Amino acid sequence: xxxxxxxxxxxxxxxxxxxxxxxxxxxxxxxxxxxxxxxxxxxxxxxxxxxxxxxxxxxxxxxxxxxxxxxxxxxxxxxxxxxxxxxxxxxxxxxxxxxxxxxxxxxxxxxxxxxxxxxxxxxxxxxxxxxxxxxxxxxxxxxxxxxxxxxxxxxxxxxxxxxxxxxxxxxxxxxxxxxxxxxxxxxxxxxxxxxxxxxxxxxxxxxxxxxxxxxxxxxxxxxxxxxxxxx
Amino acid sequence: xxxxxxxxxxxxxxxxxxxxxxxxxxxxxxxxxxxxxxxxxxxxxxxxxxxxxxxxxxxxxxxxxxxxxxxxxxxxxxxxxxxxxxxxxxxxxxxxxxxxxxxxxxxxxxxxxxxxxxxxxxxxxxxxxxxxxxxxxxxxxxxxxxxxxxxxxxxxxxxxxxxxxxxxxxxxxxxxxxxxxxxxxxxxxxxxxxxxxxxxxxxxxxxxxxxxxxxxxxxxxxxxxxxxxxx
DNA sequence: GCAAATTAATGATTTATTCAAG
DNA sequence: CTTGAATAAATCATTAATTTGC
Numbered sequence: 001x002x003x004x005x006x007x008x009x010x011x012x013x014x015x016x017x018x019x020x021x022x023x024x025x026x027x028x029x030x031x032x033x034x035x036x037x038x039x040x041x042x043x044x045x046x047x048x049x050x051x052x053x054x055x056x057x058x059x060x061x062x063x064x065x066x067x068x069x070x071x072x073x074x075x076x077x078x079x080x081x082x083x084x085x086x087x088x089x090x091x092x093x094x095x096x097x098x099x100x101x102x103x104x105x106x107x108x109x110x111x112x113x114x115x116x117x118x119x120x121x122x123x124x125x126x127x128x129x130x131x132x133x134x135x136x137x138x139x140x141x142x143x144x145x146x147x148x149x150x151x152x153x154x155x156x157x158x159x160x161x162x163x164x165x166x167x168x169x170x171x172x173x174x175x176x177x178x179x180x181x182x183x184x185x186x187x188x189x190x191x192x193x194x195x196x197x198x199x200x201x202x203x204x205x206x207x208x209x210x211x212x213x214x215x216x217x218x219x220x221x222x223x224x225x226x227x228x229x230x231x
Numbered sequence: 232x233x234x235x236x237x238x239x240x241x242x243x244x245x246x247x248x249x250x251x252x253x254x255x256x257x258x259x260x261x262x263x264x265x266x267x268x269x270x271x272x273x274x275x276x277x278x279x280x281x282x283x284x285x286x287x288x289x290x291x292x293x294x295x296x297x298x299x300x301x302x303x304x305x306x307x308x309x310x311x312x313x314x315x316x317x318x319x320x321x322x323x324x325x326x327x328x329x330x331x332x333x334x335x336x337x338x339x340x341x342x343x344x345x346x347x348x349x350x351x352x353x354x355x356x357x358x359x360x361x362x363x364x365x366x367x368x369x370x371x372x373x374x375x376x377x378x379x380x381x382x383x384x385x386x387x388x389x390x391x392x393x394x395x396x397x398x399x400x401x402x403x404x405x406x407x408x409x410x411x412x413x414x415x416x417x418x419x420x421x422x423x424x425x426x427x428x429x430x431x432x433x434x435x436x437x438x439x440x441x442x443x444x445x446x447x448x449x450x451x452x453x454x455x456x457x458x459x460x461x462x
Numbered sequence: 463g464c465a466a467a468t469t470a471a472t473g474a475t476t477t478a479t480t481c482a483a484g
Numbered sequence: 485c486t487t488g489a490a491t492a493a494a495t496c497a498t499t500a501a502t503t504t505g506c
Contacts, residue, residue, distance in 0.1 A: 239473050241472095
């Protein structure tokens with residue numbers, strides 16, 4: 001819970017629980033649409049903004065990785081891990097990929113069809129020994145470009161709040177009382193921008209996963225001319 | 232110039248020139264307001280989005296740093312730099328701080344009043360010797376928190392496009408044909424967001440330097456630590 | 463000259479690091 | 485000590501320079 005004049009977001013237990021479930025369900029780097037959905041869902045349980053969701057996943061992923069790395073290093077020092085890895089070199093893979101098949105449409109790549117090339121090595125870094133495990137993931141084809149979280153930087157953020165629904169299959173959604181879906185308010189877009197986006201779509205349409213055209217338009221209002229008065 | 236179906240932004244010569252001038256004028260990490268202003272200005276010379284501006288400054292800063300670092304390393308190997316540093320340990324400071332006093336109101340911290348604590352050291356990193364120079368910049372008081380570019384992530388992005396004016400004193404503005412002033416169109420903002428922003432203002436108003444309260448929200452705290460590591 | 467092949471620049475993302483609130 | 489927030493570094497990916505063989 002966030003204190004009244006708090007400077008930073010403080011997740012409610014409910015929010016935290018849902019976030020964690022989404023994480024264990026396989027969500028790692030939600031895109032703008034997903035973030036918007038998650039945010040509006042979680043906002044029913046307390047104050048929250050999109051950036052909080054973004055940061056949470058970023059931090060959580062990074063720190064889980066750290067924890068695991070630390071743990072592994074310890075285990076390595078204390079024995080046997082090496083054999084474990086040799087017998088099942090993929091068992092770490094879940095770190096960066098969806099854990100549940102239910103979320104393949106969220107992460108936009110299918111681990112089953114990806115080729116893994118595990119590598120492991122030990123080297124020196126600043127005096128202390130470090131163990132690196134690297135998996136080169138060969139993704140079959142170039143997939144949905146819209147994943148980019150950075151898209152939120154642009155003014156496009158505005159447009160990204162429309163549509164989106166696939167979140168409904170999350171375990172946490174069935175566990176909690178399902179809040180009513182909200183309709184999001186869209187801002188007008190210039191004709192030229194729309195045309196441009198359509199071109200992009202034509203270039204990139206590899207996946208026909210999208211349910212309606214608006215969602216695929218995604219979202220960009222280029223600041224065509226955001227008028228500003230400069231003194 | 233950007234090819235028709237190009238996947239990435241390609242700055243026009245005009246845009247590039249202006250960006251470089253802004254950089255040499257001292258802009259390093261523009262905040263949301265500044266990015267929005269820059270974007271709408273540069274959009275007169277070609278297609279551009281806020282994120283392009285953001286990325287450009289981030290990349291340019293980082294790569295300038297790299298270039299300088301490399302140059303210095305070379306000089307070090309080839310002679311005398313060490314003495315240079317000892318005689319004027321601050322001469323690297325411009326890397327992350329405003330170059331021109333005209334932009335103190337943009338960066339919101341006055342280098343003149345900052346205390347610098349230069350440090351230099353050599354240590355081992357992964358086998359090869361590394362020299363680090365670090366300047367700890369002691370900022371007099373905790374200043375405006377709103378500097379964060381990350382604010383653009385949140386829905387507050389909307390809020391940030393208002394106000395803002397100080398860009399006019401840039402050299403590049405006087406060099407190019409001055410485009411006609413436009414009136415900014417504002418999007419509706421929810422009451423809660425407004426309230427929030429107001430709270431932030433109330434919490435952080437330490438400096439009375441600003442002419443109006445809204446514009447003062449948008450300033451920059453340059454990093455409290457300007458670390459340089461020489462490979 | 464002029465493409466195909468390489469290499470260098472640089473736009474865009476991701477990951478690591480750091481700061482600071484609580 | 486944990487973790488939200490922010491920045492910097494590393495990395496990926498595409499475009500532009502350039503080299504090369506013809």
